[in-house]
Amino acid sequence: EPEVTQxxxxxxxxxxxxxILRCVPISNHLYFYWYxxxxxxxxxxxxxxxxxxxxxxSEIFDDQFSVERPDGSNFTLKIRSTKLEDSAMYFCAxxxxxRNQPQHFGDGTRLSIL
Amino acid sequence: xQSVTQLDSQVPVFExxxxxxxxxxxxxxxxxxxxxxQYPNQGLQLLLKYLSGSTLVKGINGFEAEFNKSQxxxxxxxxxxxxxxxxxxxxxxLNAGGTSYGKLTFGQGTILTVxx
Numbered sequence: 009e010p011e012v013t014q015x016x017x018x019x020x021x022x023x024x025x026x027x028i029l030r031c032v033p034i035s036n037h038l039y040f041y042w043y044x045x046x047x048x049x050x051x052x053x054x055x056x057x058x059x060x061x062x063x064x065x066s067e068i069f070d071d072q073f074s075v076e077r078p079d080g081s082n083f084t085l086k087i088r089s090t091k092l093e094d095s096a097m098y099f100c101a102x103x104x105x106x107r108n109q110p111q112h113f114g115d116g117t118r119l120s121i122l
Numbered sequence: 123x124q125s126v127t128q129l130d131s132q133v134p135v136f137e138x139x140x141x142x143x144x145x146x147x148x149x150x151x152x153x154x155x156x157x158x159x160q161y162p163n164q165g166l167q168l169l170l171k172y173l174s175g176s177t178l179v180k181g182i183n184g185f186e187a188e189f190n191k192s193q194x195x196x197x198x199x200x201x202x203x204x205x206x207x208x209x210x211x212x213x214x215x216l217n218a219g220g221t222s223y224g225k226l227t228f229g230q231g232t233i234l235t236v237x238x
């Protein structure tokens with residue numbers, strides 16, 4: 009069964025540094041998402057992406073964050089000038105030809121900011 | 123604004139016993155509802171979904187859930203659990219209308235622990 013893959017599984021970064029989290033969505037999916045889960049808290053929506061542009065973003069997704077689909081397969085989340093509070097598990101998800109179809113999640117990247 | 127509340131943060135149960143994990147939601151528009159399961163060190167795996175039609179939906183691993191619009195609930199059930207069902211379970215909501223482009227709203231999760 010096709011799956012969403014995320015790399016790296018764990019990223020440790022110094023505060024203030026930039027980090028790029030990578031995702032390969034399922035190949036025929038058109039909708040892409042990033043979520044995050046701070047330890048002990050709910051899974052939170054960050055951003056949705058369709059047709060090479062952001063469809064919706066949460067209030068968390070400020071100018072520090074950006075997303076990109078640099079080629080036909082990768083979907084990246086960039087965090088500029090990381091803060092301690094960015095430490096979380098980041099999940100990538102994708103869904104098929106409709107935004108209402110179930111989203112398939114990757115295993116996540118655990119981001120630790122020191 | 124929409125919200126999802128999972129009423130139990132932890133549910134311990136013995137193997138082969140039945141289990142119900144409770145989920146209530148709030149939304150001003152029609153909704154789609156999902157249950158996801160997360161095993162340790164893994165991502166979120168879709169367990170089942172309610173989009174429309176029959177209010178009783180069946181998912182993988184013998185789980186089922188019932189959509190109750192009047193109670194605004196979507197409780198997850200399994201008649202007989204196994205040790206391997208030990209995991210964290212998340213209820214999630216997607217607005218069926220409006221301008222939300224696929225944003226899932228999650229509950230806080232319920233940790234199901236199955237004891238031998």
